[in-house]
Amino acid sequence: MKKNLILAIFSGLLLWLAWPPTQYLSFLLFVGLVPMLLAIENIILSTAKNKGKQIFAATFLGFFIWNTLSIYWVYNSVKMVGEIVAIPISLIPYSLGPLLMASACWLYFRLRVATNRSISLVGLVCFWIAYEYLHQTWPLAFPWMTLGNGFAVSHQYVQWYEYTGVYGGTIWIWVINILIFLFYMSLSEAKTKAYRTKIVIAFFAILVLPLGFSLTRYYSYQEQVNPSNVVVAQPNIDPYAKAAEIPVYQQLSILTHESDSLAQKNTEYFIWPETAIPTPFAEESIRSNNSYQQVKSFLNKYKNANVITGAETYKIYNSQQTETASPMDGGQFYDAFNSALSIENSENVQFYHKSKLVPGAESIPFASLSFLKPVFAHLGGAAGSYGRQAEPSVFYSQSGIGSDPVICYESIWGEYVGQAVLKGAQFIAIITNDGWWENTSGKDQHLDYAKLRAIETRRWVCRSANTGISAFINQRGDIVKHTGWWVRTAIKQDINLNSDLTFYTKHGDYIAKIGTFLALLGMMWILVRIRFR
Template identity: 40%
Template sequence: MKHLLLALATGLLLAFGWPTYGFPVLLFVAFIPLLYVAHDIKEQQTIKYKGWRLFALSYLAFFIWNFITTNWLQYADMFGACFAILVNSLLMALLILIYQAVAKRTTINKSLLFLITLWICFEKLHLNWEFSWPWLNLGNAFSEYPKWIQWYEFTGAFGGTLWVWLVNGILFKALLTFFKFKENSILKRAAIQTTLLICLPIVFSIVRYYTYTPEEDTIEAVVLQPNIDPYSEKYNATNKRVGELLIQLAEENITENTNLLVSPETVLAENYGVNLPRFNSSSEFFQAKSFVYNYPNLNYLLGLQFYQKHTNKADILPTSNQYNDKLWVDYYNSAAFINADKEPLIYHKSKLVVGVENFPYQSILKPIIGDAMLDLGGTVAMKTTQKERSAFKLKNSEYKVAPVICYESVYGEYVTGYVREGANVLAIMTNDAWWGNTQGHKQHLSYARLRAIETRRAIARSANTGISAFISPKGDIIKTLAYEEQGSLKARIPVNTNITFYVQAGDYIARISMFLALGLFVITFFRRDRV
């Protein structure tokens, strides 16, 4: 019963430390109960099936965390929600088993260092493999407290993960040492160490928050929130009617000085979308082009779905969707950059939603489970991506804007690619309506604040049903348009040119952790430490 209660404690502490409803300080002690369970199971000789017992208790803890924080996925697709929650809990529980195997063979210091680096490697895996799901990476937990984490401009969100685990590790080791020697000085020393470890980064961050000032230049931006139901209205409405609605909403706030207008992702998605090779002669393009002609400085970022047909096998890609022996079609979740002077520029979303826009490890899984793409109300098909990020130069300006589409905004190092391409402002185009009025869309907005701090770039965020917002380079939300409210939002936002250390170095904490975890694993299993 004691082990069960401790596992429940870990799950609940993790869950109630999560944004946007929780208090992240809970995470600094959240893993201690589960680590104690692992230690106690290892030390007790009378317990049978130790591995299975630890796995079950770890799985329970992580299932509670995953379920409470991400059960909103069910509103988009029940199978997808079950898969994400059950499999992610499984992977996290396996990490504890691997840690336990190492802890049996080495010192507590080395085993804890191994666990910390192993967890960071796991989070890095979640940013890069085809079953990518970095929603619960620990560094995300501080997104509602930007004054605490201004140092993310140096470390990225992995700095937050390391922060959480270092505090848990120090406190857990102190707890074991106290149980062994029963000296109060051990707890006092640990309290001082953890207080400094928690407070010093926060103090540094607060000082940085109040002393940091963005560059003086600004642009005027307008974001649109059409509030279209993605399950019915969006795919039944014509592109012409939706385009007219966007223009109507824009005219509520747009002026001759407006530099940037941002729409949500795939807001034009009638039938199968717009024919990509013929976009320059399409009615959708001419509708947008005729509108921007009325405003001398305007640049319009328009979200739409493209398609491109292939009848020649030589032209097909691994992501092409086959309809018959003679026809393949590529689909794209894209942003079109339109102004009065140039031909449109196109960016194709490249970090795709698992099971909705891509089929993970298709060559392996499709023969086993068939076509298991999830239907979120639109074209159920693989999406085609592009290799590099794009940043579009604003008309009558030296500055560039990045078209960050939806899920891409969850990936820290990925977003730095836009900045390295010259982006001075981030425009996030998203459609969070699939999840209803739940924590899903609130967390998605909150995570965008991390990208602002990491890159020191202001963000103009257009969400179909909300929450549309402007975010400062310090991670503060300047203005918002409430969920399910139709309208537009205008603000002047700074355009920065400075490059942060994190933009230059990327996820270096994860890369270092990979070498440390591998080295510790090899040393542990091929050389025994002297006790």
């Protein structure tokens, strides 16, 4: 058992070394799962009892190491409540993903008992994809560690994400690892030379063909010239001081000053970060709001410009119209929102309410289980207080330009971002506040993942982060301009608008849905075999 635990730990370390933001080690993703497969195989072929439990324990340990070392920064967002409380709270995101990953490996073992190794390995890939899809759709969603995200720092290798999304990367990684594993096993199992030759040919074909296509696509890709001048502001305001210590008018003055420093007469967009207007206001009375008036005053100098900004807003109802609405005095109810606003030189104001809420910080998973609320109460926000909207929105300017407002955490959902592009968004505006994580790799991973959204949709990404890193990302996924961390500044870029739709934009996470369907069939087969055995 000790040997198998060492193999699992080694696998976890390899995956961590390959994970963003580490540069030049992405190739380790192609071998990182091989030790884990060998550990599972050793247990299956052993005479030990409780093989399923041993496989679950070993794989959980390896994946826990990978996840914890990669997202250690989650602890920074909760440590304000004290180390005694923060450590167990951090264990939720550190452990939940590995539990699901280990479950996929356990299902592989159960399928292996019921059928042969080849079919079981296909089942393993499907079980894994089903786990990843579950982990982006259920109330505890955290798709940060989806395997296909691992190429975010090597985006030149995965230009074909415009056809598959990140799930294509997940399959690519698993298939390469499985082929290496099968070749290694063939040496000890005295397989024929012809068998090993087939594996070698398959390995090089599956590695080289996608890579060659991607590099060809990367170096030959040409953007259609359709320029729009955009200014992104980074106010660098301590997130812990935003709500109480710095007056709102002063925060907006910083934003307008930085924006003014680079703006041109033809500037069409100013993009400001998440909760740039931190004091909540009623949406129905926005035109009398002082912050709104301050933004409108700034726009007087730029007649064709729009401001996309984050804000804390709320709506008041006479009855409980939504599940998230909270009661007020007088029998009324209200919903609070983490919002994006589009303000222009007219009376038109467009609102978008963040849909993909952070579990615990912005929504209570499985809200009917009220005992969970205190557990999540200190995850960097007002626990469970936010409402949401079901679908993405597109902000349209007076000139007809469509932009996709994406708030922070939402930028790791490829299909969701693609839905806004399908509705007419010609570029993506990500507004975020990564200061909660401090100067850790969390902010770098968040930026890197935005490169994948650019490739999937072939849209420019304009990213405004309160404390950094703000950036412009072109349609190939290149970061063409970016700010530093914890710097008050602004950056400007002529981006190219695009109206063409990629295959992935049209069809979304079709790979994940097919994989999940096949995984369900595999689980049904396992249950049938257990029942009749």
